[in-house]
Amino acid sequence: MLRVNHIIKILSSIKPYAPHTYKNRTDKIIDKIHGRLFMTGVIFLALLACLIALYRLTDLFRNDTMVYIIFGVYFGVTITGLLIMMLPPILGIKHLINWKKETSDDFVCEISHDEQNAMLLLDYSEKELLYAIHWLQTKINRINLRVSSFFGEKTAVLSVLALTYSAVQSSIGFDKLSQTFTEDLFTSGISNTFIMFGLAFLLGISLGALMLKKVANHQLYLKEIVELAIKIQKDAGEGTAT
Incomplete structure (x- = not known):
């Protein structure tokens, strides 16, 4: 069988190059900011739900100060959501501006990826x-x-x-x-x-x-x-x- 079964087993673990596998420093920073903003948005949403529940279910928190806090948290959720939606277009615009460099770097990464697979x-x-x-x-x-x-x-x-x-x-x-x-x-x-x-x-x-x-x-x-x-x-x- 000329060890073809061993070769096929190695090939089964090989995957084609994916652009998101190799990211430059700017992309990693944007992804990190995106992740932190997402976590912040989740925390704000949970906090907003708790504040609304306290306002509606208890008389102690049913006052104007609580209303201002709820609106403040809601405003924070809105701003966070807008920032999360803005980051992908900003990253896309960056790639469009530097499309020649991005294409060249991506091609180099693809060659390196395929060479690493072939080395196996x-x-x-x-x-x-x-x-x-x-x-x-x-x-x-x-x-x-x-x-x-x-x-x-x-x-x-x-x-x-x-x-x-x-x-x-x-x-x-x-x-x-x-x-x-x-x-x-x-x-x-x-x-x-x-x-x-x-x-x-x-x-x-x-x-x-x-x-x-x-x-x-x-x-x-x-x-x-x-x-x-x-x-x-x-x-x-x-x-x-x-």
Whole structure:
């Protein structure tokens, strides 16, 4: 088996690069501020609920001073909520302004991430890695065949979604569909019931196709990592030879 099972086990723990994995100093500071503001907002909300309960349930705290305190805490909750909502757009504007640098840094981090993943496979021979590539490609082909044989090539998911939309429009219409949802499904008419089950079947198929595509894309990424490991091995061998 050429230790392909060991290689697959290593690949199962490998994940593609995600931009949020590697954050610069500014992003970390903003995330830290965002987290603290969120905790502050939760504390303010809990305090506001307690103050309102005391004001409504006890005569001792039912006075003008308590009203001012409640409004003050409410104002604090509002300001905190606004700040929490403002931070993500500010971060997005920062990325838009420095998009060239952000894109370059992100690409460098992606290369480093993939190289670290490929380093996990350097203990295996080129023959073993090529054998793993063979099985990864076989898996990809089988998944794509399952999707394409049922739906067609490339536009499988879009075709099913379009079919679902046209089926709804031509059968009962979206107004009737919402009415069927709000009413009892089995008392809205047997034809509507069968149509609903048919639409649910189409939706399930489209979601299944999306999931299969996601699996195939992940297998393709793993194949690229194995190919990168082979390239690193060859480059290292050429370096030692010279």
